[in-house]
C-alpha cells in the first residue's frame with residue numbers, strides 16, 4: 001500500500017517516521033478515522049471539519065484542510081480500496097523533546113489506508129460490554145492522539161471476554177473507550193449530550209439524523225449506569241463498529257438478550273445513508 005508521511009507518498013515499507021515527531025513523545029496531535037464504502041469516503045467533510053476543530057482546540061492553527069482532502073483522495077486513488085478506512089493524524093511538529101511548543105514548527109500529517117469489512121456478525125448478534133470509571137481528562141471532545149486511558153480500558157474489556165468498556169463519571173455514562181453509547185428507555189432513544197465529556201461521534205450524529213427521519217423520539221440527555229443496566233435496548237456506535245447492539249452489560253442481559261426493535265430501525269436507516 002501507499003501511505004503518506006510529512007509531505008511524501010511512499011510505499012509502506014519505505015516510510016520512516018522521525019523520532020522527534022511530537023506525536024511520538026507526547027501524543028501531541030489529533031486524528032481521524034474515515035470509512036470508505038465502495039471506494040468512496042463516507043462523511044469526509046464532517047471528519048475533516050472535526051479534525052480542524054480538534055487541532056484548533058489544542059493550538060494547532062492554520063491547517064490546510066483542502067490539502068488534507070487532496071492527500072486522502074490521492075491515497076484512495078493510489079490504493080483503490082473498496083471497503084476500508086483512512087487514518088489521518090496531525091502532530092504539532094518535529095523538534096527536540098521539550099514540553100514547550102517549538103517556534104515555527106509545521107504540523108506533520110500522517111495518512112494511510114486499511115482494508116476492513118463491516119462488522120456484520122456483531123451487528124446481528126450483539127456484543128457484551130463492561131463498565132468502568134472514566135478517569136480521562138476533561139477535553140474528551142478533542143480527538144486527541146493521547147489514548148492511554150482508552151487503550152487501557154479497551155484491554156480491560158478484552159481480558160473480561162467482552163468487546164467494549166463503557167465509561168462513567170460518578171455514575172453518569174459518558175461513552176465507550178472508542179465508541180458512543182445509546183440506550184432506549186420507555187421507547188425513547190438517549191445518549192450523552194455533546195459536550196467536553198465525550199467525543200461527538202460522526203456516527204452518533206448520523207444516528208440522530210436517522211432518528212429524526214424515522215420519527216424515533218430521542219434525547220441528548222445523560223443517563224446513569226443504573227439506566228444502562230435496566231435499558232430496553234443498548235447500542236454503541238463508531239466509524240468502524242457502525243451501529244452495534246449491546247446484549248450484555250457486566251454479565252447482565254439487556255432486554256431480551258437480542259437486538260432490539262429501535263436498534264434495528266436505526267441500523268436500517270444507517271444502511272440507507274451509506275448506500
Ligand code: PDD
Pocket residue numbers: 033150175176177178179180199200201202203204237238239240
Ligand atoms: N474512534 N468516542 C471515542 C472515544 C472514539 O474514539 C470514537 C471513534 C467515537 C466514535 O466516533 P465516530 O463515530 O466519529 O467514529 C466515540 C475511532 C473510530 C478510533 O479511534 O479508531
